[in-house]
Amino acid sequence: MAGAASTTVDQITSANQADTHTQGHYTTTGLDNRKIAIWAFIGSECMLFTSLISTYLIYKGRSLVGPYPHEPWTDPATKKVFPAILDIPVTSASTFVLLMSSLAMVLAHNAVVNADKPRTSIWQSSKLWLGLTAFLGAVFLCFQAYEFTSFVHEGLTIRTNLFGSSFFTLTGFHGAHVTAGVLWLLALLAIDFKRGLRPSDALAVDLSALYWHFVDVVWIVIFTLVYLIQ
Amino acid sequence: MATIAAPTYAPAAAPPRVADEPTGLWSWLTTVDHKRIGTLYLFTSLFFFVWGGLEAAVIRAQLAGPNMTIVSAETYNQLFTMHGTTMVFLAIMPLSAAFFNLLIPLQIGARDVAFPRLNAFSYWIYLLGGIFITAPVLFHVAPDGGWFGYAPLTTKASSPGINIDFWVIGLQILGISTLAASFNFITTIVNMRAPGMNMMRMPMFTWNAFITQFLVMLAFPVITIALQFLIFDRFFGTNFYTTAAGADPLLWQHLFWIFGHPEVYILILPAFGMVSEVIPTFSRKPIFGYPVMVYATVLIGFLGFGVWAHHMFAVGMGPVADSVFALTTMLIAIPTGVKIFNWISTMWGGAIRFTTAAKFAIALVGMFTVGGISGVMHSSPPADLQQTDTYFIVAHFHYVLFGGSMFGLFAGIYYYFPKFIGRLMNERLGNWSFWTMFVGMNLTFFPMHFSGLLGMPRRIYTYDADQGYTLYNQLSSIGTAILIVGVAISLYNLVRSWKKGEVAGNDPWGAGTLEWTIPSPPPDYNFAELPRVTSRYPLWDVKAPALTREVPHSERGDRELEVQGPGALNGDHDVLGTADINPTGGPGPRGGAPVMANAMQRASERPGGRLPTARELGIPMPNPSIWPLVCATGVVVMFCGLMFLEKSTKLGVSVMVLGGLWTAASLLHWLTTPLEDAH
Numbered sequence: 055m056a057g058a059a060s061t062t063v064d065q066i067t068s069a070n071q072a073d074t075h076t077q078g079h080y081t082t083t084g085l086d087n088r089k090i091a092i093w094a095f096i097g098s099e100c101m102l103f104t105s106l107i108s109t110y111l112i113y114k115g116r117s118l119v120g121p122y123p124h125e126p127w128t129d130p131a132t133k134k135v136f137p138a139i140l141d142i143p144v145t146s147a148s149t150f151v152l153l154m155s156s157l158a159m160v161l162a163h164n165a166v167v168n169a170d171k172p173r174t175s176i177w178q179s180s181k182l183w184l185g186l187t188a189f190l191g192a193v194f195l196c197f198q199a200y201e202f203t204s205f206v207h208e209g210l211t212i213r214t215n216l217f218g219s220s221f222f223t224l225t226g227f228h229g230a231h232v233t234a235g236v237l238w239l240l241a242l243l244a245i246d247f248k249r250g251l252r253p254s255d256a257l258a259v260d261l262s263a264l265y266w267h268f269v270d271v272v273w274i275v276i277f278t279l280v281y282l283i284q
Numbered sequence: 285m286a287t288i289a290a291p292t293y294a295p296a297a298a299p300p301r302v303a304d305e306p307t308g309l310w311s312w313l314t315t316v317d318h319k320r321i322g323t324l325y326l327f328t329s330l331f332f333f334v335w336g337g338l339e340a341a342v343i344r345a346q347l348a349g350p351n352m353t354i355v356s357a358e359t360y361n362q363l364f365t366m367h368g369t370t371m372v373f374l375a376i377m378p379l380s381a382a383f384f385n386l387l388i389p390l391q392i393g394a395r396d397v398a399f400p401r402l403n404a405f406s407y408w409i410y411l412l413g414g415i416f417i418t419a420p421v422l423f424h425v426a427p428d429g430g431w432f433g434y435a436p437l438t439t440k441a442s443s444p445g446i447n448i449d450f451w452v453i454g455l456q457i458l459g460i461s462t463l464a465a466s467f468n469f470i471t472t473i474v475n476m477r478a479p480g481m482n483m484m485r486m487p488m489f490t491w492n493a494f495i496t497q498f499l500v501m502l503a504f505p506v507i508t509i510a511l512q513f514l515i516f517d518r519f520f521g522t523n524f525y526t527t528a529a530g531a532d533p534l535l536w537q538h539l540f541w542i543f544g545h546p547e548v549y550i551l552i553l554p555a556f557g558m559v560s561e562v563i564p565t566f567s568r569k570p571i572f573g574y575p576v577m578v579y580a581t582v583l584i585g586f587l588g589f590g591v592w593a594h595h596m597f598a599v600g601m602g603p604v605a606d607s608v609f610a611l612t613t614m615l616i617a618i619p620t621g622v623k624i625f626n627w628i629s630t631m632w633g634g635a636i637r638f639t640t641a642a643k644f645a646i647a648l649v650g651m652f653t654v655g656g657i658s659g660v661m662h663s664s665p666p667a668d669l670q671q672t673d674t675y676f677i678v679a680h681f682h683y684v685l686f687g688g689s690m691f692g693l694f695a696g697i698y699y700y701f702p703k704f705i706g707r708l709m710n711e712r713l714g715n716w717s718f719w720t721m722f723v724g725m726n727l728t729f730f731p732m733h734f735s736g737l738l739g740m741p742r743r744i745y746t747y748d749a750d751q752g753y754t755l756y757n758q759l760s761s762i763g764t765a766i767l768i769v770g771v772a773i774s775l776y777n778l779v780r781s782w783k784k785g786e787v788a789g790n791d792p793w794g795a796g797t798l799e800w801t802i803p804s805p806p807p808d809y810n811f812a813e814l815p816r817v818t819s820r821y822p823l824w825d826v827k828a829p830a831l832t833r834e835v836p837h838s839e840r841g842d843r844e845l846e847v848q849g850p851g852a853l854n855g856d857h858d859v860l861g862t863a864d865i866n867p868t869g870g871p872g873p874r875g876g877a878p879v880m881a882n883a884m885q886r887a888s889e890r891p892g893g894r895l896p897t898a899r900e901l902g903i904p905m906p907n908p909s910i911w912p913l914v915c916a917t918g919v920v921v922m923f924c925g926l927m928f929l930e931k932s933t934k935l936g937v938s939v940m941v942l943g944g945l946w947t948a949a950s951l952l953h954w955l956t957t958p959l960e961d962a963h
Contacts, residue, residue: 079904080814082477087398090471094501098463102505105539109513109524118530212522216530219522223513 092261096268099231103272106227107279110220117215121208124284139210139217140281141201148197149277152232155190156270158183159263166251166259180259181246187266188239191232198229221280228276231269238262299706299787302807302895306908314908316400316959317808319704321407322385326697328411329378330775335418336370337771339363341764344728348761350749360745361428362447366421368431369451372551373458374414376685379693380554381410381462384469384493386704390799390806391487393478393815398471400906401954402464408916409461416920417454420447427451430743432544433514435525435536440518446927449518453923456511459504460919466500469493478798480817484578487797487820488571491578492557495585496550502589503546510539519929534599541592549588551685552652553581555692556623559645562695563627565795566642567634568828570821570835572626580619580626587616597665598672606665613663617656624653639793640714644695647722651687655680658733673743676736682729694721694774701778702792706804707785713777721770727763731756796821796831809898809905904960911954918946 081087120127121136128135162183169180176182202222205211212222242262245251251259315321343363346354355363385403389396397403420426427447429438433455438448473494477486486494513524514536523529525536564571571577593601593609601609627649636642658680662668671677702708735756740747747753791800798815799806801823819825824832898905922943929936 080479081475082481083475085475087471087475090475091398091467094467094470098467098501098505101502102509105506105509105542109509109535109539112532112535113530116530116532212516212520216523219516219524223516223522223524 086257088257088261092264096264099268099272103227103275106220106224107275110224110280113216113220117217119215121210121214121217123217123221123280136209139205139208141204142281144197144201145277145281148194148201149273151190151197152194152270152273155187155194156267158187158190159266162187163256163259163263167253167256169250169252180251181243184239184243184246184259188236188243191236191239191266195229195232195236198225198232202226224276224280228269228272231272235262235266235269238265297787299805300803300895301805302897304897304899305808311908313913314910316396316404316906316908316912318385318389318397318400318403319806319808321403322382322387323704324407325378325382325385325410328407328414329375329382330778332370332374332414332418333376333379334771334775336367336375337768339367339370339421341768343367344761344764346745347747347757349758350751350754351746353746355745357745358428359424361743362421362424362426364743365427365430365451366418369417369427369455371685372431372547373455374410374418376551376689376693377462378410378414380493380496380551380689381406381465383489383554383558383693383696383700384465384496386700387799388469388472388490388493389476390703390802390810391490391797392473392476392481393798393811393817394472394476395810395903396906397468398476399468401909401912401959402468404909405912405916406461406465406468408913409457409464409919412916412920413454413457413461416457416924417450420450425450427454432540433536434540435514435517436527436531436533438514438536439525441526449927452511452514452518453926456508456515457920457923459508459511462500463504463508466497466504469497470501473497478811478815478817481798484575485817485820488560488574488577489554489557492553492560492581495581496553499546499550499553499585499588503543503550506539507543510536510543513539515926519926534596537596537599538592541595542589544595545592546585546588548684549584551689552692553584555648555689555696556581558692558696558699559627559648560623561795561797562641562645562699563630563649565699565793566637566639566645567631568637568794568831569630569634570796570824570832572629572632573622574820574835576622577626580622583619584616587612587619591616594663594668597662597668610663610665614660617660617663620656624649624656639698640709640711640718641695641699641793643715643718644691644698647718648688648691648695651683651691651725655683655685655687659684671736673741674736675732675740675742678742679729679732679736682725682732686725686729691721697774697778699793701781702785702788703799703804703806705782705785706788707781707783708788708792709777709781709785713773713780717770717773717777719770720766720773724763724765724767724770728760728767729763731759731763735760791823791827794827796824796828798822803895807895807898809901809903812896812901812903906959907957907961909954909957911950911957915947915950915954918943918948918950921946 083090114123120129121139123140124138126135126137161177162180165178165180165183168178171178173179202225205218210218210221212218239262242251242259245255312320312324315324342355343360346352346360346363385397388394417427425445425447427433427450428445429443429448429451433448433451436442438452473486473490513522516522517524517526523531525531525533527533560571560577590612591609593605594613597606597609631646658676662671662677662680698709698714735753738752738756740751740753740756747757788804790803792804793800798817801815802811815822819832820835821832920943922940925936925938925940925943927936928939
């Protein structure tokens with residue numbers, strides 16, 4: 055399968071290079087169509103997350119029962135005390151991991167752009183940086199899996215209250231986006247191992263990078279609005 | 285060398301064709317050609333238009349007299365829900381999409397859309413999603429919560445049946461189609477305009493389509509989330525719309541109308557664009573105030589996101605919110621009014637030809653104004669409180685949607701049929717159809733103003749004889765019967781003209797935009813040579829320069845294109861397609877001869893009007909592919925899995941996993957197969 059994938063990238067790239075000026079490949083802006091499309095897609099995604107985040111904020115503090123995000127809650131029936139749910143130190147760590155993955159992504163793109171130059175050190179390897187980006191993304195997802203599991207153990211599920219519904223849906227949607235991004239990066243990594251990514255593949259990496267940075271920026275907004283502001 | 289003679293076609297037996305045109309069912313299932321996909325959209329949406337119309341006919345039969353019992357209250361709920369859902373999502377939007385597909389690449393001088401296979405995928409999702417949401421009608425389990433599906437009414441607690449499940453999942457499926465198409469068309473318009481076709485030279489239809497795509501791109505994610513919340517509430521027990529858990533009963537209304545009001549402009553802007561093509565052609569004048577028309581469209585798109593809560597005045601948002609939304613709503617009437625005046629000014633002093641297309645277009649100007657004025661009436665909250673949920677609102681939005689959108693799109697059908705089929709529709713039948721529809725439409729919807737002001741509520745399946753609604757309802761029901769006859773004549777005309785219509789030639793109407801420079805029907809590659817554009821009406825520049833003397837021709841654009849000759853800037857020239865087609869410079873294969881003259885000549889050179897094939901011209905063409913259809917099927921299967929969840933979690937999850945794997949596998953195959961052969 056990876057073999058087939060690499061053939062395509064070859065063909066797409068060669069087609070782009072050879073036929074930029076013939077009919078059917080002429081573009082008004084000189085940019086590849088896919089670059090325009092990913093920006094349109096990201097614009098659309100902005101509204102998707104705006105809706106999710108707005109709903110979370112509208113429902114903040116309106117849950118009739120706990121547990122609550124920032125303050126402890128005592129169940130009036132059982133007198134059981136539920137501590138504040140959100141664990142800011144742990145999530146700060148996962149946020150740092152995701153931010154670093156963006157740095158790795160930039161270096162991966164840079165490595166692909168310069169893939170034809172003679173390589174002097176391992177730090178110029180696109181495989182290293184693509185792999186690291188995907189790895190850090192996966193670590194972030196592990197953090198999220200841990201967070202979700204511990205919340206459920208502490209008594210907060212997606213059905214418990216408005217906070218649970220809006221929190222799990224918002225962060226779950228973000229997690230799904232990170233998962234898609236990790237799969238995308240792994241596909242690129244597979245192509246890289248199969249035949250090596252060349253500067254002519256820079257656009258393919260650039261598209262995934264735009265998506266990855268976008269998902270990262272969304273997390274910064276979520277982290278600020280959901281975790282930091284009480 | 286002032287002008288080139290208008291295309292004088294000797295009466296031909298058949299429209300010109302390319303020799304290697306594929307035929308048969310498989311060629312339609314695998315097509316990635318924007319014109320064929322547009323044709324598929326056209327027929328599917330017309331089918332759903334008839335379907336939704338029949339639902340309306342049953343509604344009107346039920347309301348033809350007091351206390352009638354043709355249908356039960358439950359069936360009536362399903363009927364008005366499905367009538368609205370069908371007309372909005374399955375008839376008008378896809379009919380507009382048919383024209384986006386058919387026209388955008390031709391109007392901007394492109395070979396196809398930016399992503400031909402994604403385009404096919406959009407269509408197949410639309411078809412399958414349409415079947416998904418419509419089929420329950422046959423089993424009497426159709427959605428019954430209104431086309432707006434207000435939660436908490438549509439939550440499991442209030443609507444336990446599977447009716448709403450079909451609605452919420454069906455709309456989610458259809459949203460994928462619309463969003464994918466919006467990315468595709470935005471990219472196409474931004475990036476695939478022919479050399480010289482700068483933004484301010486784009487035909488008005490393309491401009492309106494462009495703004496519509498931005499509205500789709502930004503509004504559809506909001507309903508996606510609203511629907512997702514509802515799906516989670518219904519299937520997984522979340523609390524988004526559970527008021528018992530403290531949920532805001534207005535959350536759905538806000539999310540829905542943040543989508544729903546831009547949606548109104550998604551429905552009307554394509555029709556506005558169509559009219560802006562038809563009126564100049566049949567007035568033989570360039571559109572009046574082109575830049576203002578463009579800015580008005582942009583402004584409508586922008587303000588369209590700031591007026592949603594005028595659908596919610598009755599919920600009591602407080603004086604501040606009411607005032608703000610009343611003001612923005614009044615404000616948005618300004619750019620819309622600008623358009624009305626610009627169309628009138630375009631016609632003013634023009635040599636108007638009253639073809640069927642022109643009649644529908646001019647009727648839009650009048651009928652939309654009626655709907656627009658009643659719309660401004662309920663922008664005022666005190667007035668709205670009296671009118672909300674009455675038939676007055678029904679009258680208002682049917683004037684906008686039928687007198688506006690549908691009339692505009694019917695104008696488009698009559699106007700563009702000859703371009704895509706190569707034959708003219710019958711004008712006599714068209715004339716009959718127009719006047720029948722015009723009378724029927726007004727007789728149906730005008731009395732609703734009165735029944736509404738008398739207080740007749742919407743969505744109630746019957747009324748009493750002593751309430752005073754009987755006369756107006758009888759008039760409306762008679763009007764509907766007339767309207768159905770009118771639509772039927774046009775559909776008959778369409779089918780009949782398919783084979784028997786008069787052969788049209790490239791430019792049957794004497795229009796000015798790029799799509800009329802190429803043969804009808806256009807060959808699969810559209811333009812034999814990449815056109816070069818130096819004004820808004822390139823064809824008029826060549827055929828009737830006197831018409832465009834007032835139209836600005838960008839000097840910069842001309843310089844960039846190295847247009848030769850002293851007449852290049854004053855309209856007395858043959859700029860279109862002059863010389864080479866290669867934007868990098870150097871003479872093209874047929875240097876010096878205008879594109880359309882070439883195309884016409886080539887068509888007439890060959891026996892039977894055969895056009896050269898893409899291969900002969902050396903134009904790379906996208907390969908047909910079945911994978912968009914396979915992939916779309918997988919997506920729909922995945923969503924179907926949700927329907928089984930309640931019966932058996934294991935079965936539901938299995939179906940979803942199967943659909944997911946199916947989608948992933950076909951997507952992989954799709955992405956790893958090149959669009960074009962290596963060349």
